[in-house]
Amino acid sequence: MLRSMAVLGRYTLFSLHEIGKASIFAFNGIKNCFLPPFFFRETLRQMMVMGFYSLPIVGLTAIFAGMVLALQTYVGFTRFGAESAVASVVVISITRELGPVFAGLMVAGRVSSSIAAEIGSMRVSEQIDALRTLQVNPFGFLVAPRIISGVCTLPLLVLVADVIGVMGGFVVSVTLLDFSIGSYITQTVKNMAMIDVISGLVKAAFFGFCLSCFGCYHGFCSDLGARGVGDATTGAVVSSCIGILVLNYLLTALFFGI
Amino acid sequence: MSKIIFNNVHKSFNNRLSVLRGVSLTVAEGESHIILGQSGCGKSVLLKCLLGIIKITSGDILVDGISVKDSSRSDEYMRKFSILFQGNALFDSMTILENVEFGIRQIRRNDKGRIREVAEEKLLAVGLERRVFNLYPAEMSGGMQKRAALARAIAIEPEVLLFDEPTSGLDPITGGKICHLLKKTVNSLGVTSLTITHDIRVAKFLSDRASVLHDGVLVWTGHTGDMERCGNEFVEHFHRASHAISRRRVLE
Numbered sequence: 001m002l003r004s005m006a007v008l009g010r011y012t013l014f015s016l017h018e019i020g021k022a023s024i025f026a027f028n029g030i031k032n033c034f035l036p037p038f039f040f041r042e043t044l045r046q047m048m049v050m051g052f053y054s055l056p057i058v059g060l061t062a063i064f065a066g067m068v069l070a071l072q073t074y075v076g077f078t079r080f081g082a083e084s085a086v087a088s089v090v091v092i093s094i095t096r097e098l099g100p101v102f103a104g105l106m107v108a109g110r111v112s113s114s115i116a117a118e119i120g121s122m123r124v125s126e127q128i129d130a131l132r133t134l135q136v137n138p139f140g141f142l143v144a145p146r147i148i149s150g151v152c153t154l155p156l157l158v159l160v161a162d163v164i165g166v167m168g169g170f171v172v173s174v175t176l177l178d179f180s181i182g183s184y185i186t187q188t189v190k191n192m193a194m195i196d197v198i199s200g201l202v203k204a205a206f207f208g209f210c211l212s213c214f215g216c217y218h219g220f221c222s223d224l225g226a227r228g229v230g231d232a233t234t235g236a237v238v239s240s241c242i243g244i245l246v247l248n249y250l251l252t253a254l255f256f257g258i
Numbered sequence: 259m260s261k262i263i264f265n266n267v268h269k270s271f272n273n274r275l276s277v278l279r280g281v282s283l284t285v286a287e288g289e290s291h292i293i294l295g296q297s298g299c300g301k302s303v304l305l306k307c308l309l310g311i312i313k314i315t316s317g318d319i320l321v322d323g324i325s326v327k328d329s330s331r332s333d334e335y336m337r338k339f340s341i342l343f344q345g346n347a348l349f350d351s352m353t354i355l356e357n358v359e360f361g362i363r364q365i366r367r368n369d370k371g372r373i374r375e376v377a378e379e380k381l382l383a384v385g386l387e388r389r390v391f392n393l394y395p396a397e398m399s400g401g402m403q404k405r406a407a408l409a410r411a412i413a414i415e416p417e418v419l420l421f422d423e424p425t426s427g428l429d430p431i432t433g434g435k436i437c438h439l440l441k442k443t444v445n446s447l448g449v450t451s452l453t454i455t456h457d458i459r460v461a462k463f464l465s466d467r468a469s470v471l472h473d474g475v476l477v478w479t480g481h482t483g484d485m486e487r488c489g490n491e492f493v494e495h496f497h498r499a500s501h502a503i504s505r506r507r508v509l510e
Contacts, residue, residue, distance in 0.1 A: 045351070129311050130347035134364045134414070135336050
């Protein structure tokens with residue numbers, strides 16, 4: 001009994017220690033976003049990596065999510081004679097939930113891991129020490145540009161995902177489920193509320209912060225050696241995905257007054 | 259006049275693993291000093307303590323009278339150094355010209371007009387040709403990377419140059435060329451230098467004065483030519499072992 005209590009206590013202390021470390025790291029990262037010198041070129045490079053190069057994967061995820069959603073909703077709703085609600089379900093689900101969450105998770109898998117691997121390798125090869133000797137704050141050069149890029153590009157990616165996702169639902173509904181083009185578009189526009197789109201974009205900004213921050217944190221804290229970098233990569237993806245899902249719940253509760 | 263003073267420096271990790279135990283050493287201004295020792299004896303930790311990358315547990319390190327622990331003068335302290343890392347530590351995402359420019363840009367923020375000119379000048383000075391300026395570090399050989407890293411180190415015009423195992427990972431011919439280049443560079447700049455190595459031939463070539471670190475303790479300091487008969491058992495054994503390896507290589 002005492003032994004299991006000790007294990008539980010150790011685990012709790014370790015978890016609190018890690019949360020504290022990550023919170024201080026995140027705070028330092030945010031602080032350095034507002035402190036000069038600003039590395040514009042590095043920030044732009046990160047925006048290309050996170051935003052532009054993530055477009056295909058986010059687009060593909062969104063289109064299939066929209067298509068599956070239209071099919072499933074149609075199958076379910078025909079039982080109650082409510083097929084006409086397919087367009088509204090698709091647009092609300094995509095803009096509120098599926099667009100931001102799927103885009104966040106896909107970008108977390110693609111970008112968070114690569115950030116952790118890149119920074120972890122830089123740590124192993126003493127590039128971070130080299131930055132310090134050149135009087136460059138590693139937080140300013142490595143963390144701040146990635147956080148800024150994450151916060152700025154994720155909402156844009158989600159906007160694209162929203163459009164493509166709704167289009168996916170539209171294509172399936174019109175070609176396979178015999179909806180008329182006009183009525184589908186009318187239903188979509190009628191049920192598309194600005195709060196849904198905006199809440200999705202705000203969520204995306206938080207997801208962008210979460211995935212870039214966890215990527216940097218795991219990279220900076222990686223153990224030396226190939227295994228350390230590998231573990232950091234895995235840790236970054238797992239933490240980012242969990243962070244995104246937790247944030248998603250909290251922001252949904254906040255936005256929709258629950 | 260003393261440039262660097264290590265004053266009874268101790269470093270232990272997690273209050274258990276003691277890596278440096280009471281290291282005291284003085285390096286004069288303009289001197290080229292070598293720190294020799296086996297792998298894992300604490301040489302690189304000592305260098306990182308000097309740079310403030312690793313915090314010392316007790317004791318002090320002074321450079322021109324400024325303490326490594328004085329956070330209010332940390333910029334002034336750090337500006338005195340430049341280091342050639344063991345693995346070169348060139349930034350992968352930049353070409354070598356950008357690597358050198360990056361270093362200069364951080365140090366000389368008010369002289370942006372001449373950054374490219376100075377960077378090219380330094381790369382040419384270390385023997386790199388213009389055609390390789392736009393290559394990324396991964397596209398270059400170890401010797402070329404070492405030259406590029408040296409160009410980045412000298413471009414910021416330091417007062418103290420630090421070399422961490424400057425010939426490691428290089429073949430003997432390239433290693434020899436790099437040694438000549440380092441000696442030429444240090445002499446032409448007239449800076450103080452501190453080199454860390456386990457190679458006695460490199461030590462003897464680069465400087466007359468050396469110290470030997472063994473298990474975190476500085477066991478000997480003196481003229482490199484006196485190592486063979488210095489009276490310290492470990493230093494003499496280290497010297498003999500290095501020469502035995504050299505002879506074996508020649509026989510092979």
